[in-house]
Amino acid sequence: xxxxxxxxxxxxxxxxxxxxxxxxxxxxxxxxxxxxxxxxxxxxxxxxxxxxxxxxxxxxxxxxxxxxxxxxxxxxxxxxxxxxxxxxxxxxxxxxxxxxxxxxxxxxxxxxxxxxxxxxxxxxxxxxxxxxxxxxxxxxxxxxxxxxxxxxxxxxxxxxxxxxxxxxxxxxxxxxxxxxxxxxxxxxxxxxxxxxxxxxxxxxxxxxxxxxxxxxxxxxxxxxxxxxxxxxxxxxxxxxxxxxxxxxxxxxxxxxxxxxxxxxxxxxxxxxxxxxxxxxxxxxxxxxxxxxxxxxxxxxxxxxxxxxxxxxxxxxxxxxxxxxxxxxxxxxxxxxxxxxxxxxxxxxxxxxxxxxxxxxxxxxxxxxxxxxxxxxxxxxxxxxxxxxxxxxxxxxxxxxxxxxxxxxxxxxxxxxxxxxxxxxxxxxxxxxxxxxxxxxxxxxxxx
Amino acid sequence: xxxxxxxxxxxxxxxxxxxxxxxxxxxxxxxxxxxxxxxxxxxxxxxxxxxxxxxxxxxxxxxxxxxxxxxxxxxxxxxxxxxxxxxxxxxxxxxxxxxxxxxxxxxxxxxxxxxxxxxxxxxxxxxxxxxxxxxxxxxxxxxxxxxxxxxxxxxxxxxxxxxxxxxxxxxxxxxxxxxxxxxxxxxxxxxxxxxxxxxxxxxxxxxxxxxxxxxxxxxxxxxxxx
Numbered sequence: 142x143x144x145x146x147x148x149x150x151x152x153x154x155x156x157x158x159x160x161x162x163x164x165x166x167x168x169x170x171x172x173x174x175x176x177x178x179x180x181x182x183x184x185x186x187x188x189x190x191x192x193x194x195x196x197x198x199x200x201x202x203x204x205x206x207x208x209x210x211x212x213x214x215x216x217x218x219x220x221x222x223x224x225x226x227x228x229x230x231x232x233x234x235x236x237x238x239x240x241x242x243x244x245x246x247x248x249x250x251x252x253x254x255x256x257x258x259x260x261x262x263x264x265x266x267x268x269x270x271x272x273x274x275x276x277x278x279x280x281x282x283x284x285x286x287x288x289x290x291x292x293x294x295x296x297x298x299x300x301x302x303x304x305x306x307x308x309x310x311x312x313x314x315x316x317x318x319x320x321x322x323x324x325x326x327x328x329x330x331x332x333x334x335x336x337x338x339x340x341x342x343x344x345x346x347x348x349x350x351x352x353x354x355x356x357x358x359x360x361x362x363x364x365x366x367x368x369x370x371x372x373x374x375x376x377x378x379x380x381x382x383x384x385x386x387x388x389x390x391x392x393x394x395x396x397x398x399x400x401x402x403x404x405x406x407x408x409x410x411x412x413x414x415x416x417x418x419x420x421x422x423x424x425x426x427x428x429x430x431x432x433x434x435x436x437x438x439x440x441x442x443x444x445x446x447x448x449x450x451x452x453x454x455x456x457x458x459x460x461x462x463x464x465x466x467x468x469x470x471x472x473x474x475x476x477x478x479x480x481x482x483x484x485x486x487x488x489x490x491x492x493x494x495x496x497x498x499x500x501x502x503x504x505x506x507x508x509x510x511x512x513x514x515x516x517x518x519x520x521x522x523x524x525x526x527x528x529x530x531x532x533x534x535x536x537x538x539x540x541x542x543x544x545x546x547x548x549x550x551x552x553x554x555x556x557x558x559x560x561x562x563x564x565x566x567x568x569x570x571x572x573x574x575x576x577x578x579x580x581x582x583x584x585x586x587x588x
Numbered sequence: 589x590x591x592x593x594x595x596x597x598x599x600x601x602x603x604x605x606x607x608x609x610x611x612x613x614x615x616x617x618x619x620x621x622x623x624x625x626x627x628x629x630x631x632x633x634x635x636x637x638x639x640x641x642x643x644x645x646x647x648x649x650x651x652x653x654x655x656x657x658x659x660x661x662x663x664x665x666x667x668x669x670x671x672x673x674x675x676x677x678x679x680x681x682x683x684x685x686x687x688x689x690x691x692x693x694x695x696x697x698x699x700x701x702x703x704x705x706x707x708x709x710x711x712x713x714x715x716x717x718x719x720x721x722x723x724x725x726x727x728x729x730x731x732x733x734x735x736x737x738x739x740x741x742x743x744x745x746x747x748x749x750x751x752x753x754x755x756x757x758x759x760x761x762x763x764x765x766x767x768x769x770x771x772x773x774x775x776x777x778x779x780x781x782x783x784x785x786x787x788x789x790x791x792x793x794x795x796x797x798x799x800x801x802x803x804x805x806x807x808x809x810x811x812x813x814x
Contacts, residue, residue: 147600180695182811183758189811190702190755192747201638254705255698258646268639299596307603314611322618323644329620330649337784341653344781346685347700348652350692409692 153302155309157428158421159270160231160278165417166267167229169410170245174222185251186214204247221248231280238271259411262319266312266418273308274301312421317379324375333372336365342406353405374398382422392419447486454487462489462519463534464503466510469494470571481535489538491519513566529558618642657681657777658703658752662760663803664767672770680759703755707776709748749801757807762814775800
């Protein structure tokens with residue numbers, strides 16, 4: 142039994158969740174630093190609204206406590222922003238996690254009145270996650286790690302995995318405690334028992350936005366049902382996350398619940414923290430299964446869209462079709478052709494390899510085709526364009542590239558488009574294909 | 589069993605035990621007050637005092653049902669004038685609340701809590717509501733000491749008052765940029781929500797209870813709020 146328990150806790154299983162949490166937490170930290178940038182002195186400095194007496198300075202750790210000058214304050218504040226950004230990128234995972242925690246904790250203890258339950262659980266979980274590997278995926282560290290040999294199985298690795306798993310479990314238990322106790326406190330309150338609590342909260346402007354006020358004015362019964370549902374969901378959470386099947390459902394409910402709180406009560410960062418903590422409850426296997434499902438679903442959706450847009454394009458946009466003459470010997474050109482073909486939802490581009498003999502039927506001189514990419518409209522008046530103009534014609538037919546059109550048009554008007562195009566086209570490398578017989582290949586030197 | 593494996597087993601068991609003990613303490617601290625949690629309150633409060641401090645009341649058991657307002661009045665000297673002028677009452681939070689209604693993504697989303705937080709401290713002191721309930725139940729044991737007396741002794745209340753004067757000074761510096769603010773005064777307004785039973789009663793009037801605080805010299809080492 143001990144062996145089974147050991148195997149359970151020493152197997153890597155929460156790496157994707159912690160990595161996603163790191164990104165979300167990093168974004169939240171940066172948001173916090175930047176949204177209060179102009180009010181930073183007022184909120185956190187010794188010259189602000191809060192008085193930081195000697196007993197506070199003595200009894201609380203904060204980097205901001207070491208000096209009361211605004212220059213020093215600014216240095217720490219800006220260093221905090223840089224560290225939060227590095228944390229977001231997942232650079233030097235554990236070290237930056239510790240430094241980031243020190244910087245954010247320093248700010249947290251000075252928040253006083255503006256902090257809420259979200260900041261409270263956030264700082265606790267950030268502490269637990271100091272012992273976790275939060276940069277295994279989607280990080281600079283993960284890119285570097287893929288180049289290094291694995292240390293899997295070593296004492297250090299197993300110990301790190303143990304600490305990681307326990308850290309995540311601590312965050313999950315902490316989340317369950319929050320839900321369970323806040324649900325219990327709700328049950329103890331008379332207004333929560335009779336379902337009128339939301340009616341009262343909606344009248345307090347600090348915690349109610351116009352949507353909430355309108356909801357209680359027009360759908361009072363719904364708010365009564367919702368206040369009971371919130372208690373039920375909070376009680377259900379700790380028990381349902383044990384079940385693999387029920388977990389996504391309860392997490393979905395809690396995410397919807399917190400989006401509702403953000404929109405109606407205006408508790409933005411609280412709701413965001415509660416939502417991102419839900420990322421930790423899923424195992425790597427569950428994330429990978431979800432990833433596969435999303436890819437499969439995405440592909441089938443894309444196929445359906447392609448079929449429909451192709452049909453629609455054929456019926457409505459056929460007059461806009463163009464033939465694009467590309468160099469089949471140039472790997473870069475073939476790569477661009479493949480990418481553009483994937484984006485060509487309306488089938489408006491007909492690709493012609495000018496190295497094929499069939500290209501000659503279009504009546505454009507092969508020497509010109511070799512020099513620049515050409516395009517030709519496939520309906521009257523069969524306009525032929527070349528170089529940057531062909532490129533612009535293609536981007537006009539691919540909605541994903543519409544953002545490039547103004548820049549390309551501008552480059553054309555300024556007469557730098559042609560120069561850049563010709564430079565790239567002249568330096569393209571060529572690998573001739575279909576020139577091989579059984580014994581040898583004929584190499585054609587083009588320059 | 590190898591020494592390495594035995595070591596890892598031991599670490600696993602220590603970690604498990606640590607997690608169980610930690611969350612037992614947290615449960616005692618954060619859960620509803622009961623005889624067991626009261627017995628260990630001194631220890632659990634000390635254990636959670638820095639890193640693991642937590643409060644999961646979250647609008648429960650009694651949700652907020654009062655609108656708290658802060659009004660500021662300023663005495664100032666106009667440029668090129670030696671006379672002391674007095675401003676009207678400014679409703680400090682009203683523009684912030686309006687802005688928060690328009691968008692969630694602004695600093696006002698949290699700035700609106702600064703004055704209400706301090707007003708709560710003025711009314712309740714540093715203790716949570718549950719402790720006050722217990723205090724009121726055992727008032728006979730306190731002898732002649734009343735809730736107000738307890739509050740008077742509470743340093744949190746004094747600090748909240750101090751902070752509200754700083755807030756008022758900061759606001760005065762924001763509004764009177766070309767003049768020289770000299771003194772500030774503030775008053776706190778409290779408006780109870782319309783009771784559920786009176787929601788359709790058009791004759792029901794919401795009365796704002798106001799507490800006026802004295803004029804005080806402006807706090808000089810404070811940054812303008814805006």
